[in-house]
Amino acid sequence: MSINKTLIFVDGENLVCRYQEMVAAGRIPRPDNIHIKDCFVWNPRILKKHYWHIKRLAYYTSVVGDDDKVKSVREQIAGTMWECDLSDLEDTANCKRGQMIPFVRKKSARSRKESICDIAIAVDVMRACYRDHAETIWICSGDGDFAQLIEEVVHSGKEAYLGAVSSGLNPELKYLVDEFLLLDDAFFVTDAEVDNAKLVLDAEAINAPTGSSLKPLD
Structure with missing residues (x-):
């Protein structure tokens, strides 16, 4: 069985904001969630639903605080390991593990609600597509601002996946990708x-x- 190599780009600003909205609305978070308030959220279940041959997972987020806070968040994200199941691949170990690559930007308290990672994600995704770094691009965000980027991924000939929670999800994004993955059950008790x-x-x-x-x- 052959599985395309995948690059994952996580819009952490969007993901953690929407996750916290759902918790505030009464959803019960799973106890194994990894969460840094306003900066980071993840759960290993996200990668359990499919066979992924992950090449790299990049996590983009922002921090309100000093350089020490940025360093601390970066270290915690890098310390979060991802794992993908490769048991269906021949001549390969049963699983592959790696650390998340953190891209943590500092922003002022006045711009707390503004996203400052979108451009960085867009540049890195386009570079990956046109330098042929992987066959599959997975963007983890429900932000409608990524619609044009996703269309460019598809036009480049790459497989396009999208993962997001239901809160704040732009519904049009689901129709632009090869497959949409709703992440609610990964983060919350059903x-x-x-x-x-x-x-x-x-x-x-x-x-x-x-x-x-x-x-x-x-």
């Missing part, structure tokens, strides 16, 4: 999981000995 947990607790409550303080969820 309704089915919540219901199953309630059933388990209800069953334990029914079978609990008399006098037990165990109570089912409301």
Whole structure:
């Protein structure tokens, strides 16, 4: 089986902003999420749904703070390892691991809500396409400003993937790519999981000995 080599470009500004919006709206985050407030969020489940032959994963984000804060965030992102399953490939180890490559920019508190990473992502994606660095480009963002960039990726002959959470997702982006991956279930507990947990607790409550303080969820 042959799997195209993939470059992943993560718009961390967009991803962490939308993730935090969903948490504030009541979604239950998974306990294995890796989260730095306003700067970074990731979960290894994102790469579990498909067979990826990842060549590199670049994470773009911004920080409000001094140089020490930028350095700290960069070190934490670089310390987050990604892993892809290559078990279906011949003459290859079962998995490949690597560190995220952090691109962390400093911005002022007054521009906290402004994205300053879009241009850097666009330049790097176009360079990757026209220097033939990989067969597949995966952009992780729901920002509609990337529509033209995605179209250019497709026109260059590369496979185009898009991953994003539902909050703030520009719906038109889904129709521009070869495949769209909704990331909600990677970051948040699903309704089915919540219901199953309630059933388990209800069953334990029914079978609990008399006098037990165990109570089912409301």
